[in-house]
Amino acid sequence: MNKLMNDEKILIVEDEKKIADIVRSYLERDGFNVTIADTGKTALHQIKKNFDLIILDLMLPDIDGETICSSIREFSDIPIIMLTAKSAEDDRIKGLGTGADDYVIKPFSPRELVARVKAHLRRTKKNGKKVLSFNNSLLVIDAPSMEVRKNREIIPLTSTEFRILLCLAEKPQMVFTRLQIVNAVQGYDFEGYDRVIDAHIKNIRHKIEDNPQKPVFIKTVYGTGYKFIGIPD
């Protein structure tokens, strides 16, 4: 067995014991340190400890996953993968609107989930060593510290939002398709990714643009995708 010790701590928030136990055993096999919370209340208590990633079920007995996700986002940019039984695309997009990085639809393959966990952790670490500055230091993207500052104020972005912004801003004026963006930031593509990217871009614009209707950083290229139009300093 290919046992890797990677010491990273994963919190699984799921009340269905069977599912939580299966995911736990797959993650532990790869050397992850796993904690399970079976209620939203326990999760919000546990999250104060240092985790590297959260797997969050949407349907919990006490507090719903979206609410937990929003609460976590008030103080942390930790990668969050949502588990959802909801198949309607709008519900999934709503999940991303609350700040989740990714979602997996039940029933899912534990192996696929573990692959996504690894992809998110890998990408959180590899954000490069650059500090990019645009529009006379109006927008600064500090890759090593994963910080984005606008007018010297830190803009809280989720790790996926950060990676999307970095991917575009590294190549100003270059047009990226949604598929290129999803491949660059997630390392895989999935059904419905185009609307997912649109949802993330919408979130990013609300955070970095003065007027999201008239963006000066991320421009929509109709029929194609997006490009970064900030002017490098």
Ligand code: CA
């Ligand atoms: Ca559940």
